[in-house]
Amino acid sequence: xxxxxxxxxxxxxxxxxxxxxxxxxxxxxxxxxxxxxxxxxxxxxxxxxxxxxxxxxxxxxxxxxxxxxxxxxxxxxxxxxxxxxxxxxxxxxxxxxxxxxxxxxxxxxxxxxxxxxxxxxxxx
Amino acid sequence: xxxxxxxxxxxxxxxxxxxxxxxxxxxxxxxxxxxxxxxxxxxxxxxxxxxxxxxxxxxxxxxxxxxxxxxxxxxxxxxxxxxxxxxxxxxxxxxxxxxxxxxxxxxxxxxxxxxxxxxxxxxxxxxxxxxxxxxxxxxxxxxxxxxxxxxxxxxxxxxxxxxxxxxxxxxxxxxxxxxxxxxxxxxxxxxxxxxxxxxxxxxxxxxxxxxxxxxxxxxxxxxxxxxxxxxxxxxxxxxxxxxxxxxxxxxxxxxxxxxxxxxxxxxxxxxxxxxxxxxxxxxxxxxxxxxxxxxxxxxxxxxxxxxxxxxxxxxxxxxxxxxxxxxxxxxxxxxxxxxxxxxxxxxxxxxxxxxxxxxxxxxxxxxxxxxxxxxxxxx
Numbered sequence: 001x002x003x004x005x006x007x008x009x010x011x012x013x014x015x016x017x018x019x020x021x022x023x024x025x026x027x028x029x030x031x032x033x034x035x036x037x038x039x040x041x042x043x044x045x046x047x048x049x050x051x052x053x054x055x056x057x058x059x060x061x062x063x064x065x066x067x068x069x070x071x072x073x074x075x076x077x078x079x080x081x082x083x084x085x086x087x088x089x090x091x092x093x094x095x096x097x098x099x100x101x102x103x104x105x106x107x108x109x110x111x112x113x114x115x116x117x118x119x120x121x122x123x124x
Numbered sequence: 125x126x127x128x129x130x131x132x133x134x135x136x137x138x139x140x141x142x143x144x145x146x147x148x149x150x151x152x153x154x155x156x157x158x159x160x161x162x163x164x165x166x167x168x169x170x171x172x173x174x175x176x177x178x179x180x181x182x183x184x185x186x187x188x189x190x191x192x193x194x195x196x197x198x199x200x201x202x203x204x205x206x207x208x209x210x211x212x213x214x215x216x217x218x219x220x221x222x223x224x225x226x227x228x229x230x231x232x233x234x235x236x237x238x239x240x241x242x243x244x245x246x247x248x249x250x251x252x253x254x255x256x257x258x259x260x261x262x263x264x265x266x267x268x269x270x271x272x273x274x275x276x277x278x279x280x281x282x283x284x285x286x287x288x289x290x291x292x293x294x295x296x297x298x299x300x301x302x303x304x305x306x307x308x309x310x311x312x313x314x315x316x317x318x319x320x321x322x323x324x325x326x327x328x329x330x331x332x333x334x335x336x337x338x339x340x341x342x343x344x345x346x347x348x349x350x351x352x353x354x355x356x357x358x359x360x361x362x363x364x365x366x367x368x369x370x371x372x373x374x375x376x377x378x379x380x381x382x383x384x385x386x387x388x389x390x391x392x393x394x395x396x397x398x399x400x401x402x403x404x405x406x407x408x409x410x411x412x413x414x415x416x417x418x419x420x421x422x423x424x425x426x427x428x429x430x431x432x433x434x435x436x437x438x439x440x441x442x443x444x445x446x447x448x449x450x451x452x453x454x455x456x457x458x459x460x461x462x463x464x465x466x467x468x469x470x471x472x473x474x475x476x477x478x479x480x481x482x483x484x485x486x487x488x489x490x491x492x493x494x495x496x497x498x499x500x501x502x503x
Contacts, residue, residue: 016492038494054494058418
């Protein structure tokens with residue numbers, strides 16, 4: 001059902017867990033649907049210097065969370081925003097159609113985190 | 125290390141069963157309907173196997189109909205009895221082979237009452253009694269549940285049905301060989317070989333004398349003209365052998381391993397046993413809160429441990445198990461649900477190894493979950 005890449009990413013995920021002293025957090029998903037992500041970012045000079053994700057979900061949710069962090073770490077906020085769910089799925093060698101929503105969740109989580117960061121940085 | 129804890133799905137075929145089956149492929153391969161010596165030999169073996177299974181159910185040979193398995197037995201029991209003007213009573217937690225058969229009949233106008241269950245999975249007898257109607261023809265209630273191992277008091281159900289002259293069917297696929305069941309417990313009983321270390325593709329429907337079923341497969345006169353098709357002699361012989369091999373001692377052994385396993389798993393923080401303590405001897409169903417079942421299953425699979433889950437994420441429909449939903453578990457409990465089903469071959473060493481790995485996997489997933497107990501999401 002899953003590609004070897006998905007399984008490999010799930011087996012040895014990168015950047016999962018809580019990021020202490022994060023600059024912003026994005027929360028997506030809900031318990032009812034079975035997937036929930038918290039995306040934490042640290043930003044310096046408009047670049048994502050660190051990112052971690054807390055994931056409640058299935059194999060695909062864990063794998064997409066991990067892949068997302070690899071794709072955006074070190075990128076500027078604008079570059080990171082351009083990462084798509086298709087890109088994540090492609091990097092994982094594809095996802096079962098029913099699991100594509102997991103990659104949407106990862107992308108949305110990051111967008112929320114960036115949005116929250118920008119709101120926070122705005123002079124009040 | 126490879127540890128199989130999914131015996132509710134299917135079981136390893138016992139060596140002795142394989143041995144008993146082998147001659148029926150290359151030597152005694154006759155058709156039981158043939159008149160020559162090959163046919164007679166096959167017929168004799170078929171007859172012997174029928175007697176063995178009948179005896180185990182305290183029934184008569186003529187009351188045993190061989191089928192291709194539990195699903196066909198359930199289909200035959202229900203479709204063989206029900207007409208479009210009839211009312212059926214069943215339970216929300218039945219196996220899909222019962223629920224989907226009934227759903228199909230509903231399209232033709234059949235009316236159904238789906239009984240609720242308690243938090244532990246038991247039916248409420250008052251609700252059952254209140255559901256009886258003028259046109260109630262059949263009550264179908266499973267003996268032991270495949271997911272949560274709850275055992276219904278089917279003798280009591282049967283007595284209520286008898287008073288109302290309603291036919292009672294029970295799906296005993298999970299319980300046969302693990303909990304006592306006999307012809308005094310129901311009019312129709314479905315059982316299957318591959319759940320008791322027999323081969324796949326063979327089952328039985330016990331049909332009480334005096335009840336005639338509308339055949340669902342038409343053809344020759346086999347199985348009292350109620351189920352056509354050349355008998356699967358190797359499978360049936362294997363089924364009978366597997367039935368003979370059932371022992372009380374092994375049931376006791378599974379019970380004690382089950383209790384040990386449950387107690388050890390409940391020592392893990394934020395876990396919950398689904399279904400009652402007094403349950404099927406081989407069933408353990410645990411919710412691990414704050415983590416998801418498919419992820420648990422896959423990490424255990426990496427460690428060589430085979431289990432199953434009721435989580436939505438593992439199903440093709442993204443719908444969580446209908447059984448767990450019927451228990452009114454909350455969502456965080458349903459998603460992290462794992463079923464472990466042991467067998468007579470399961471050892472304490474295997475369980476100890478599994479417990480260690482389960483602890484490790486649960487810890488690993490909780491570490492990356494946003495839903496640990498101290499978080500705000502559940503308050």
